Amino acid sequence: MNRWIIALMLGGLLSVGAGAEPAATIELSPYCPPGFERVASNNCELRSLYQQYPSLQSQGVGGLKTGLPAYRDGFSPQVIDLGRYLFFDPVLSVNGTQSCATCHDPSRGMADGRAVSIGALGEEGTRSAPSLWNLAFQDIFFWDGRAATLEDQVVGPLYSEQEMANTPANLLQTLNGIPAYRDLFQVAFPQSAPDITLDEIYHALAGFEASLVSLNSRYDQYAHGYADALTPPEIEGLNVFRSFVARCAECHTPPLFTNQQIAVIGTPEPDGMSRDVGAMGVTGDASMRGGFKVPSLRNIELTAPYMHSGKYDSLWDATEFYTLGRGHAVPEGEHLYLHWHIWEPELTDTEIDRLVDFMKTLTDTRFAPRVPEVLPSGLSPISAEAFIPGN
Amino acid sequence: MKRLVRWLILPLLFIAIGIGLMQGWYYVFPPKAERVVQSADAELSRNIGGAGSLAVPTLAQGTIHEVRDGDSIQEAVLTAQPGDTVMVYPGTYSETVYIDKDDIVLMGVVEEGEYPTLDGNKELNDAILYSGSDITIDSFKIMDYKGNAIMGQAGNNFVIRNNLVIDTGVYGIFPQFGTNGLIEHNVLTGIEDAAIYVGMSDHIDVRHNEVFGNVAGIEIENTRHALVENNYVYDNAGGILAFITPGLPIKTTYDVIIRDNFVVNNNHVNFAEPGSIVANVPQGTGILVMAADDVVIENNIITGNNSVGIGITDLSLVTDVSKDPGSEPNPDRMVIMDNVMYNNGSDPKGILKDLISVVGRDTGPDIMDTGKGSGKCIADVNRYQTLFLLGADYGVCDRLEYATDGLFTMTLEDMAPTEVKQDVSDADFEKEIGKRAYYGVCTGCHTYSVRMIGPSVKSIQALYFDNPEGIAEYINDPIKKRDDYPEMPPQNYLTEETRMAVAKYMLGVRE
Structure with a gap:
């Protein structure tokens, strides 16, 4: 299909913005993703056979029967699932053409199959999209190690000119203008004010990223x-x-x-x-x-x-x-x-x-996340292969 | 050039500004500030007086598997069960033996001076690799490998003893990521890096070994609680090293005791691979402490090392590696007790020669310190020729405080655990294992109430409600039961106990 037609269609969707309603009502899963147990506090805690092994200085490095390093878990199932919708939703990019998943596609090892990634505006980056498997166990992020938490990490691609090219203000405006997202954020963050905040967005994306566990190869x-x-x-x-x-x-x-x-x-x-x-x-x-x-x-x-x-x-x-x-x-x-x-x-x-x-x-992708069939924005999920940058 | 700046220009500046070149004497003592009497850091968890484990049980109680010339040691190791002993008789075995199970004794039988020989013919990488815990490797002759004679990756409670190691490549004996180990009565020569290299480990004794003709004799690197005792260390480029190497995931070296060793005539030419860390060690070094903390050097005989007897430096010695903000670069709380030292430094080489010539002399000292770190002491500084740069400040060690006589071993009193200790009943522990397997594995295909890849857990519970044995048996060797579902992959890699635990757990799941 001609990319201009797609761009026009997307443009049309975006111009109606908040008006685009998903075909079906979206509900956040009350269950933890595979690999996690939902505990009494309604948080998802990691379970793994590796938890029975120690590691030297608890650093999670060693040999065969070596335990894991410190890790991130304890997100609620709703937060993780909200993170999943955000992750696959192109509405997060400046022009609605690119989601996190277009560079971190479950069918491509949570990467994109390209030498270097291309941004929402068509600009070629300088680095290869890293796989997102097992980020829960890591404490430095990006090829150059510039972020120390998942929340700091997600900020990078959202606002980089060479990636999703969005701005915090525009992102907030976009998501707050979509009633389905307002509802879902209320479910995931029941104690919060009705307006969606940046920290909630980062937290949900972090929760989803931390759920990508591959330890059953x-x-x-x-x-x-x-x-x-x-x-x-x-x-x-x-x-x-x-x-x-x-x-x-x-x-x-x-x-x-x-x-x-x-x-x-x-x-x-x-x-x-x-x-x-x-x-x-x-x-x-x-x-x-x-x-x-x-x-x-x-x-x-x-x-x-x-x-x-x-x-x-x-x-x-x-x-x-x-x-x-x-x-x-x-x-x-x-x-x-x-x-x-x-x-x-x-x-x-x-x-x-x-x-x-x-x-x-x-290789083990048994716990690969499911791509949502419908997104709260009304846009469609875009695979790495199908991604065509806009302008 | 960088090296020159760091080692020549900086000391020169110091001399020019601080003391003046006309002083004409090679000692570069710091201003004689108060001499603090240093005492041991209270944080040290030294096992004083403890009669430790000395690492592992001796001969195990299980089956003995005999290996004779022409047989394969690896075949026997694969057959052996934890607790078994593999007895290897004299002969030549050209193989790489890997031990990926726990509690195995690999025992060489020496007959009339003839050892079972592992010969890599300079074609094979490593002679013995182990990743299991409670491993003993005893009485082998190992020669002509390209990587290591014996390399451990994360096994705890190891004993490596009575081995003859000749030219096995990069390292001779190299345990890594292990807790509680004993390396004793080994003879090693011809190694292009460290003959005995304890890397990123805790609670290790290295004693009664003979190491000669290597680049480095014994290296303790990014390791805590190590005892290097009664070794005969000669004719290496550097004798004994206690290092922090930057860029590794375990960042510290502290609580190292180097005592009762013979560290003599370590003047071998440095034949290390270019780019390796030990390529920086000057030929003729007795003992070198780099960035390590709480190192005690006591009762050694340190003689005839032509560059320096004991060198103490911060990380600036290695100029060709990336900096690591996580590695604290200074050697702190160095303790030099009484040692016999003479005839060191007669012909300094490499970086030391450059340094020494800067202060106007052409022979090296017994003890040289590049001036970084704090809380250092020497019991009797007047015994030694010293060369202290950049204001190195040594107090007087309190002999009583630092006497290590009461310390017999750095190995743990109880062996190191090989699984995370559970302070719970057996039933609760079984439940814990079952839970880990259920969520860690099963939930990839099964959810509680709806069909995912496999049938719902609810429907499995209906089928097996009081029969966990049935589930345990089925998952070990599944057969296709439901036409409209894919066949389940066997879970036979789980131990029998784990399969039973997960079956029980699965029957109790309620959401």
């Missing part, structure tokens, strides 16, 4: 003690993964497969893109130039292309990067403080094959 079955959960080639891959030759597990540490540190590894940018300074842009510290948060490898099979700016199309190529030589992709004249784990492990092609085999055992 075949790897996890192996970790809990079922030796047959992995095939011999996959176990071979696990052994390469945790070996100090490949050193993958030193940063992609179980059980989350990230140690949540900033690391400078010196991956190349796509052709024509200038060097992303990464964490240095946040801290101003030159030793963090090109430093990015170690991403979790859970569901990594689903989130190609890889690295912060999507340089590699396949897991194989992304893995091969680590054996092509310390600093091999750092342009001349560029000084990076490369992480000491970046060295020359001389992995064989077979070892890379096995590593890829192993990483694919980290």
Whole structure:
């Protein structure tokens, strides 16, 4: 379909704004999403087999039977479900063309399948949409680690010119103008005044994001003690993964497969893109130039292309990067403080094959959120694939 | 260049401004302020007087699996159940052995001086990887691997002893993320980083080992409560290191006792991989403390180390890694008791040579401190040649306060738990497990009252209302029962106890 026609249709919807009523009445689920128990206070508490294991200094890094780090839970089912509607609703963007889910699509590993994301206004960003699985267990967000809470994180894409390009005032005006949302916010936040507030929006989105748990992969079955959960080639891959030759597990540490540190590894940018300074842009510290948060490898099979700016199309190529030589992709004249784990492990092609085999055992989307059929705004959910920016 | 600025220019500035270059003597003592008598930090949870666990049970009670030349050790490990012992007889075994279960003893049998030998032929990565707890690895000869001889990822209560480790790549013995461990009576040589590397662990003893011809002999890194005792550490580039390395998820090193060791002639050329942290260690270093806190150095013989006997530095020693705001960079509450030190520093190398030449001398001291950190003390400073930069301030240690005689081990008195302790009855504990499995796994496909992927829990309850055994059995090996539902995947990866617990829990769910 011609994008102009779609834009016109959306424009029409937006112009009637508050008048667009959903076809059916929307009710917030009184039940917690999978993975959570609703306790007496009407809050959803995480339950996981990993809760039976300790971890060193309670940091949630270690080996197979290692517990989780501190995590976010305790949101009410209604808040989480409201967060789900907001997450999938393009009305959150400046022009109604883009929802959170267009870059974090459940059918694409909670990412978007692009090297770098495109914003609501059609502007191309400089970084790859990170997967949102298991955010509840993390305490730094964004590739450059600039946010420390989920609430701080959601503010970023909502108002970034290169992303949803909205403004706080416009967002509030839009949502407060939609009676269905006013009703739902009253259900989720019964103690609050009738007007929707920004903090409520952030809180609901945070609650939804914290509900995206992936801890039931075949790897996890192996970790809990079922030796047959992995095939011999996959176990071979696990052994390469945790070996100090490949050193993958030193940063992609179980059980989350990230140690949540900033690391400078010196991956190349796509052709024509200038060097992303990464964490240095946040801290101003030159030793963090090109430093990015170690991403979790859970569901990594689903989130190609890889690295912060999507340089590699396949897991194989992304893995091969680590054996092509310390600093091999750092342009001349560029000084990076490369992480000491970046060295020359001389992995064989077979070892890379096995590593890829192993990483694919980290796939588990059983608790994937359901895409709403109807949204409170009356707009339709848009998948990553169907997303067409407006202007 | 940065290194030069930090190590040459800054000290020069200090000298120029503070003391004046004409003083003509190489000591750079800080102004003689009051000499505070330091006492031990009350926060230290030292196990004084405790007769600790020394890590794990010895020979387990279970089945013995014998492995002989030509057999596979891994096959035996896969067959073994927790509590079993795998006995390996002399022979050559070229394999990577991984132990992903708890409570296994891997025991080499030495016959007439012949060890069972794990030989990686410089092709295999690691000899032994373990992730289980309560693991013992005893009496192996391990040679020619590329990564490690023995690497642990998160196992608690480990014992690694009586092993001969020769040129196994990056590390020799490397437990990581473990609590309560014992490393003793091992001999290690030819390692391109640390021969014994205790990384991100708690409550570890390293004693009675011989380490020589490595880049670093023994390294305690981002680890708390470690005892390094009675080791023979010679001919390494650096003997014993107590480090905080920035950028790791566990940020501290404190409560480390280094005592009764022979730290002699550690003058091996530094052959570390470029870019590695230990590549920064100057050849000829006896003991190096970097950023670690509450380190006690006592009763060691530290001689013939050509750069320095004991070096104490903040994180500025490593100039080529990203800064980590989470790592406190200064070595605080350093305690140097009485040690025998002589003939150190005769031919300083690397960064130390640069530093030392700045203050107008060409030989290194027994003890050198780059001036950062607070609360440091030396029992008798007059015994040693010292070189203190940038106002390093040492008080006098109170010998009685710091005497470590009463401390026998840093291992825990009771073994470290391998599951989160539940202070509840067995029935309640079973319910807890059932609940975790029900919500953590089952709710992905089943809701209480409506059909999702599988049938509703209500309908399952109707079918099995007083028969949890039936559910436990079914989920282990499901057969297709309902034509209009997809077949259920087997839940056989859950233990029998967990399957029973979740079945019971499922029958009690009410929403």
